[in-house]
Amino acid sequence: MSVDIRSQAEAPEAAPRAITLTVNGKRYSARAEPRKTLADFLREDLGLTGTRVGCEHGSCGACTVLLNGAAVRSCLMLAVQADGQELMTIEGLADGNQLHPIQQAFWEEHGLQCGYCTAGIIMSLYEMLRRNPKPSDEEIYDTLGGHLCRCTGYQDILKSAKLAIKLIGG
Amino acid sequence: MEEAVGLLGLYGPEAKILAGGQSLMPLLNMRLARPSVIVDINRIGEMDYIRPSDGGIAIGALTRERRVEDDPIVAERLPLLAALVKWIGHPQIRNRGTVCGSIAHGDPAAELPAAALALDAELAVVGKSGTRTLSPDDLYLGYLATSLAPDEIIREVRFPGLPANAGWSIQEVARRHGDFALVGVIAVLGLTEGRISEARLVCFGVGGRPVRFPEIEGQLVGSTPSEDLFSATARQVSASVDPDGDIHASAAYRKEVAGVLTRRALEQASERAKGGIQS
Numbered sequence: 001m002s003v004d005i006r007s008q009a010e011a012p013e014a015a016p017r018a019i020t021l022t023v024n025g026k027r028y029s030a031r032a033e034p035r036k037t038l039a040d041f042l043r044e045d046l047g048l049t050g051t052r053v054g055c056e057h058g059s060c061g062a063c064t065v066l067l068n069g070a071a072v073r074s075c076l077m078l079a080v081q082a083d084g085q086e087l088m089t090i091e092g093l094a095d096g097n098q099l100h101p102i103q104q105a106f107w108e109e110h111g112l113q114c115g116y117c118t119a120g121i122i123m124s125l126y127e128m129l130r131r132n133p134k135p136s137d138e139e140i141y142d143t144l145g146g147h148l149c150r151c152t153g154y155q156d157i158l159k160s161a162k163l164a165i166k167l168i169g170g
Numbered sequence: 171m172e173e174a175v176g177l178l179g180l181y182g183p184e185a186k187i188l189a190g191g192q193s194l195m196p197l198l199n200m201r202l203a204r205p206s207v208i209v210d211i212n213r214i215g216e217m218d219y220i221r222p223s224d225g226g227i228a229i230g231a232l233t234r235e236r237r238v239e240d241d242p243i244v245a246e247r248l249p250l251l252a253a254l255v256k257w258i259g260h261p262q263i264r265n266r267g268t269v270c271g272s273i274a275h276g277d278p279a280a281e282l283p284a285a286a287l288a289l290d291a292e293l294a295v296v297g298k299s300g301t302r303t304l305s306p307d308d309l310y311l312g313y314l315a316t317s318l319a320p321d322e323i324i325r326e327v328r329f330p331g332l333p334a335n336a337g338w339s340i341q342e343v344a345r346r347h348g349d350f351a352l353v354g355v356i357a358v359l360g361l362t363e364g365r366i367s368e369a370r371l372v373c374f375g376v377g378g379r380p381v382r383f384p385e386i387e388g389q390l391v392g393s394t395p396s397e398d399l400f401s402a403t404a405r406q407v408s409a410s411v412d413p414d415g416d417i418h419a420s421a422a423y424r425k426e427v428a429g430v431l432t433r434r435a436l437e438q439a440s441e442r443a444k445g446g447i448q449s
């Protein structure tokens with residue numbers, strides 16, 4: 001399809017935009033460059049460094065957070081898209097010093113070694129258990145399939161997931 | 171929607187729509203695409219829907235792939251589609267990725283473009299110069315190339331329902347579950363009094379775009395399902411596809427697998443049509 005380039009407008013100035021969002025129940029107002037990913041924004045601007053960045057193209061799952069309750073890749077969203085939305089990150093899970101049952105399960109079953117993948121995996125499991133407290137093995141595999149771990153060999157992560165289901169009472 | 175089309179018209183090929191971002195964002199992060207304007211359509215209201223339409227279903231521009239998995243209308247009218255989306259990436263990807271975005275992106279190894287082709291879907295497209303309806307066959311030109319103009323948006327995809335006597339099958343080989351297919355096949359067979367009354371066959375991952383085989387489909391119609399028939403069809407499909415080789419699989423491997431998956435797909439579709447497989 002031919003397009004007349006001369007009739008095209010110049011791209012507008014990419015100045016930072018004011019955004020307001022809720023993260024782990026707390027409201028934040030900040031300015032975000034339109035090109036900044038949500039993952040970088042959470043880490044660099046809000047100081048929530050529990051969310052990790054691995055591959056930046058959706059494959060590894062390290063950056064997974066909850067957006068209005070759904071597990072999503074924060075490296076594949078722009079910070080400005082989170083304006084007005086509700087997010088939850090790994091920092092929102094524990095109640096003071098009391099670990100969340102999923103965290104407790106990872107602790108007990110040695111579900112982590114270096115821990116780089118862990119925050120993302122826990123957020124995905126959190127969504128899975130919200131949708132269905134008694135997931136089938138297939139659902140667990142489907143959920144964990146969206147994450148890469150270079151250390152554990154996955155078996156202890158699977159055990160952790162199963163213990164978490166028990167602790168939560170599924 | 172008019173505003174989005176207006177912006178696309180204003181900035182031309184420099185502008186890109188951002189839907190689920192599950193294909194576009196990786197390209198941006200890797201600097202493989204460098205549009206100067208991004209038009210985020212996520213806040214356009216009333217575009218996230220699945221509705222009944224003429225015996226089939228209509229899906230809006232902002233409907234996520236995840237929603238298709240357990241939507242009651244899909245389950246009732248087109249269970250093939252609910253099974254199909256589960257082959258796409260992982261739940262975390264499907265929570266954002268949109269049905270229309272996948273069809274518009276047109277990855278040759280993607281499931282939804284192949285299903286759109288197999289199911290004779292209709293794409294409702296809106297652009298600067300008005301609206302038009304496109305068939306998937308006219309949409310896909312070649313590798314990630316479509317006939318959409320830079321200012322056009324797929325507003326809705328409509329999938330007709332399948333006849334009550336039809337069985338279907340989705341077969342796919344990938345390196346790991348959730349990866350793009352190395353090769354995939356979708357088959358639909360309708361049986362009337364023991365004979366094939368309708369046949370559709372689509373192969374994906376075997377070239378620049380999903381391929382359908384009208385001649386082979388025509389030969390199947392009128393025949394009685396049998397192992398021999400399906401093996402012969404598998405050999406025909408294997409001989410007619412012309413895949414590329416890459417780091418994931420050689421062209422010869424893909425050709426071979428296209429045949430094997432065709433046979434399995436026809437067998438399963440036929441079993442389903444006979445009522446031997448639930449759902």
Ligand SMILES: Cc1cc2nc3c(=O)[nH]c(=O)nc-3n(C[C@H](O)[C@H](O)[C@H](O)COP(=O)(O)OP(=O)(O)OC[C@H]3O[C@@H](n4cnc5c(N)ncnc54)[C@H](O)[C@@H]3O)c2cc1C
Nearest residue numbers: 058187189190191192193194259267268271272274280324
């Ligand atoms: C780790 C990972 C694994 C994946 N695995 C698979 C897989 O196995 N199978 C598979 O099929 N897909 C897979 N995907 C891709 C996923 O399905 C994408 O969601 C989909 O291909 C694009 O949809 P989107 O809504 O995210 O589009 P976007 O990324 O937002 O857009 C993609 C392109 O389409 C254009 N576009 C988007 N919506 C429209 C519209 N309505 N009209 C016109 N143009 C539009 C955009 O401008 C852009 O050029 C995977 C992605 C990731 C990150």
Ligand code: FES
Nearest residue numbers: 054055056061075
């Ligand atoms: S950093 Fe987002 S998926 Fe790897």
Ligand code: FES
Nearest residue numbers: 113115149150151
């Ligand atoms: S614990 Fe190290 S990557 Fe998973």
